[in-house]
Amino acid sequence: MALAKRIIPCLDVDAGRVVKGVNFVDIRDAGDPVEVARRYNQQGADEITFLDITASSDNRETMVHMVEQVAGEVFIPLTVGGGIRSVADVRRMLNAGADKVSINTAAVNDPNLVREAAEHFGNQCIVVAVDAKRGGQADSGTAWEVFTHGGRRKTGIDAVQWARRMAEYGAGEILLTSMDRDGTKSGFDLGLTRAVSDAVPVPVIASGGVGNLDHLVQGIVQGRADAVLAASIFHFGEYTIAEAKNRMAQHGITVRL
Amino acid sequence: MSAIAVVDYGMGNLHSVRRALEHVAPGRAIAVTQDPAVIREAERVVFPGQGAIGMCRSALEGYHLIPELERAAAEKPFFGMCLGPQFLMDFSEENGGVEGLGVFAGQVVRFPPEFSEDGVRLKIPHMGWNRVRQAMDHPLWQGIEQDAWFYFVHSYYLRPSGRESIAGTTEYGFQFTAALAHANVFAVQFHPEKSARDGLRLLQNFVAWNPD
Numbered sequence: 001m002a003l004a005k006r007i008i009p010c011l012d013v014d015a016g017r018v019v020k021g022v023n024f025v026d027i028r029d030a031g032d033p034v035e036v037a038r039r040y041n042q043q044g045a046d047e048i049t050f051l052d053i054t055a056s057s058d059n060r061e062t063m064v065h066m067v068e069q070v071a072g073e074v075f076i077p078l079t080v081g082g083g084i085r086s087v088a089d090v091r092r093m094l095n096a097g098a099d100k101v102s103i104n105t106a107a108v109n110d111p112n113l114v115r116e117a118a119e120h121f122g123n124q125c126i127v128v129a130v131d132a133k134r135g136g137q138a139d140s141g142t143a144w145e146v147f148t149h150g151g152r153r154k155t156g157i158d159a160v161q162w163a164r165r166m167a168e169y170g171a172g173e174i175l176l177t178s179m180d181r182d183g184t185k186s187g188f189d190l191g192l193t194r195a196v197s198d199a200v201p202v203p204v205i206a207s208g209g210v211g212n213l214d215h216l217v218q219g220i221v222q223g224r225a226d227a228v229l230a231a232s233i234f235h236f237g238e239y240t241i242a243e244a245k246n247r248m249a250q251h252g253i254t255v256r257l
Numbered sequence: 258m259s260a261i262a263v264v265d266y267g268m269g270n271l272h273s274v275r276r277a278l279e280h281v282a283p284g285r286a287i288a289v290t291q292d293p294a295v296i297r298e299a300e301r302v303v304f305p306g307q308g309a310i311g312m313c314r315s316a317l318e319g320y321h322l323i324p325e326l327e328r329a330a331a332e333k334p335f336f337g338m339c340l341g342p343q344f345l346m347d348f349s350e351e352n353g354g355v356e357g358l359g360v361f362a363g364q365v366v367r368f369p370p371e372f373s374e375d376g377v378r379l380k381i382p383h384m385g386w387n388r389v390r391q392a393m394d395h396p397l398w399q400g401i402e403q404d405a406w407f408y409f410v411h412s413y414y415l416r417p418s419g420r421e422s423i424a425g426t427t428e429y430g431f432q433f434t435a436a437l438a439h440a441n442v443f444a445v446q447f448h449p450e451k452s453a454r455d456g457l458r459l460l461q462n463f464v465a466w467n468p469d
Contacts, residue, residue: 004386
């Protein structure tokens with residue numbers, strides 16, 4: 001008996017629709033967030049993360065509405081990220097039915113936002129997303145630098161130290177994405193995952209680079225992540241969540257089956 | 258009269274709780290309320306909560322809800338979840354020490370700062386899905402298998418003084434109390450509203466529960 005390692009499918013949402021193609025064989029509307037979330041819930045997803053990729057703030061209302069709809073039908077934890085810039089943004093998403101919000105660029109711009117949001121709503125609902133790249137010119141310490149704006153902007157901040165600081169400020173969880181591996185399907189940056197996971201007292205979600213089920217296993221076993229996040233391997237029906245969990249269980253990892 | 262009052266004292270997100278109750282009890286009147294009169298008249302009460310217990314106590318005092326909660330916990334079907342059961346204990350060590358309602362004898366204590374299982378450090382909060390071993394037969398466990406999975410998020414845990422009220426246990430480094438039951442009160446450390454089918458079943462069982 002132990003806490004299960006979690007598998008979290010991540011959906012990109014633009015103007016209230018799931019984008020980057022979800023491709024389940026028997027789904028009626030692959031762009032409908034409710035239907036996709038329901039399907040992942042049936043497959044045994046432990047949580048679902050929605051990433052709002054809408055650039056403009058005009059579509060914020062649409063995102064709020066989408067979260068309301070999903071939360072009324074799918075009763076597992078929901079995380080919403082993308083464009084969260086203020087305590088008011090956090091409140092709106094939580095009131096709409098999100099259980100956690102993920103803060104990335106805004107945390108770098110104003111670290112106190114994380115502290116304020118955690119004090120208002122509790123650490124449990126504040127996830128800090130850290131996008132890290134190997135090399136770079138981090139000011140000190142380890143080999144990874146924090147990037148913002150979807151990996152386009154350098155910050156000079158050391159990723160491991162940043163994760164530790166964010167946990168101190170009240171992040172209940174770190175969503176760690178390797179920008180080197182994201183989209184490559186070559187597996188997590190295990191050195192990065194392990195370094196951050198060992199450095200912070202809160203759970204770490206590994207992200208970026210998953211191309212097959214063994215990568216998920218490696219993220220947990222070698223990277224010591226508490227959860228693994230993936231998008232394309234699930235969306236295109238290459239693997240189901242259940243298959244992923246079975247593979248993890250074969251490797252002695254506790255999963256919720 | 259509302260069938261079900263969900264106590265809202267401005268802490269945490271109660272919409273998920275309301276939605277889950279609507280899902281399992283379609284057509285029943287559900288009030289998310291800060292009004293003592295609504296709680297008094299309700300047929301049954303759900304007491305959720307998130308965040309820190311010190312703020313919980315001051316918010317409940319601010320809304321003059323404490324006497325009404327004590328009355329409800331003594332009289333009608335009463336369901337506590339997450340922070341709810343912690344506030345039903347005598348005392349929590351969080352926020353420098355906070356007195357609870359004392360419905361259950363015992364304390365609320367923090368997970369140790371450094372603890373591990375099989376050489377791997379355990380993270381705090383205890384966040385995610387874990388199994389609940391049912392420690393008693395109870396109408397609220399009906400239809401839920403032994404060792405079913407529920408979703409937890411907490412840094413403090415329940416430590417009742419006796420074992421007679423323990424309705425369920427969970428392991429995280431060591432065994433702790435995940436559910437408490439006494440007379441018309443049932444309280445769980447986890448989030449049934451986020452625990453998929455088994456969580457909904459638990460809420461459904463509560464809605465149908467008629468303790469003697």
